[in-house]
Amino acid sequence: MLEEVVATRYVTPLREGGSLPGIVEADDLGTYVMKFTGAGQGRKTLVAEVICGQLGRRLGLRVPELVRIELDPVIGLAEPDQEVQELLRASGGLNLGMDFLPGSLGFDPLAYQVDPREAGRVVWFDALINNVDRSWRNPNMLVWHGDLWLIDHGATMIWHHNWPGAKASAATPYNASDHALAPFGPDIASAAAELAPLVTRDLLAEAAADVPEAWLADEPGFDSTDALREAYVDALLARAGTxxxxxxxxxxxxDGPSRAPGWISERLAPRHDDRTSEEGARP
Incomplete structure (x- = not known):
């Protein structure tokens, strides 16, 4: 189960995301990017963040640690932005936090070289979870201490928005043509050989078990939250092998930019070893 902390101070909103996440401090002295149950995208976005984030971590991918954050809306009373105040009031109780990576940089394919093995692992993982939000338009990756980190998995597993069609949706191909790592020659075959055997029913059940009960309750078509967790496991397991x-x-x-994926050359992209002193990431 995810560690649970209590938000003690709302620091600032992050306006890059459509759900208006915010930076908060917690009673464990940690700083987190908080995603709110009261955001317009709804609780399924948080369910996807937990299952896919925890699955990625279990597969050895760099995903910031996730925690459950208890929020008392009173901490936002001094916030001058009316939109933020309304979001905090609508999100009392349990929310999701992602470890804040201080001094981080957003991924730029012209400034950071990714080797084919790592690119393949990320593309294969995104294909597994059907991530539609890791394109050159919005990479949702950070560079921190010279390493690539994956963030924002709310736009994944689109089949859970229509469970009756989940089996057919899970069988669909994954178009990675616009993926942010497409130009780096991702070694998909090697990634599949390495990662697919790790995606067992038990591993997926562990990731699904980390979702708070309240976020799964009252899902139409399911008699219990256990049955719903099993549906997530079945969909991902069916997808993993092929x-x-x-x-x-x-x-x-x-509509890609002039130097978007497909046009990157070694002359433009520095070697990874040249940036070992680089620190960065901003969730």
Whole structure:
């Protein structure tokens, strides 16, 4: 189960995200990027964050630690922004926190070189969870202490928005043509050989078990939260063994920037070893 902390101070909103996450301090003296149950995207976004984030961590990918954060809306009374105040009032109780990576940098494919093995692992993982939000338009990756970190998994497992069609949706291909790591020659076959055997029913059940009970309650079509957790496990398990055969990687779409994926050269992208002193990441 995720560690539970109590928010003690609301620091500032992060306006880059549509759900208006915020930086908070907690009673464990940690600083977190907090995602709110009262945000317009709803609790399924947080469910996806937990299952996919915890799965990624169990597969050895760099995903910031997740915690459950108890929020008393009173801590936002001094916040001058009316939108933030309304969000805090709507989010009393249990919310989700992601470890804040201080001094971080957003991933830039022209400034950070990714080797084919790491690129393949990330693309394969995104194909497994059907992540539609790791494109060059919005990479949702950070560079911290010279390493690549994965964030924001709320736009994944789109089948859980329509459970009757989940089986068919889980069988669909994954188009990685616009993926932020497409230009780095991701080694998909190697990633599948390494990671797919690790995705067992027990491993997926562990990730699903980390979702708070309240976020799964009253889902139409399910008699219990245990049955719903099992549905997440079934969908991901069915996808894990063969998704590498259904990853599409064609030319990037025509609206890409002049140096978007597909046009990066070694001349433009520095070697990873040249940036070992670089620190960074901003959730």
């Amino acid at each position: 998704i590498h055969e259904r990853i599409i990687m064609d030319a990037p779409t025509a």
